[in-house]
Amino acid sequence: MRVVIETMLNIESIRGSSRGEFFVRDRDFKDNPNFAVAFVAYEWIQQQWRESGCRDMIIEMVTWNEENDITQIVREIEPITPEDDLPF
Numbered sequence: 001m002r003v004v005i006e007t008m009l010n011i012e013s014i015r016g017s018s019r020g021e022f023f024v025r026d027r028d029f030k031d032n033p034n035f036a037v038a039f040v041a042y043e044w045i046q047q048q049w050r051e052s053g054c055r056d057m058i059i060e061m062v063t064w065n066e067e068n069d070i071t072q073i074v075r076e077i078e079p080i081t082p083e084d085d086l087p088f
Helices: 026-031 033-051 071-076
Strands: 002-011 014-023 057-064
Touching: 002 033, 014 033, 026 033, 033 057, 033 071, 057 071
Parallel strands: none
Antiparallel strands: 002 014, 002 057
């Protein structure tokens, strides 16, 4: 399924918005549309963060198809990091 995602990010006190069209897997969308789109939006925001030089960023708003606000869901997604099991 294709959705239009719009973000409003605050990167070191500079606000900017971006808009793009993305593909979301139909099965994921059918199970939980807001989370499926939020996951795609999170990945896109991480890409924008890396492109900005990994500066401090605040996610102010994330919507899909101009009517569904998923800001809080995107904020709650956290990257999975491997456990540090080194012996030293």
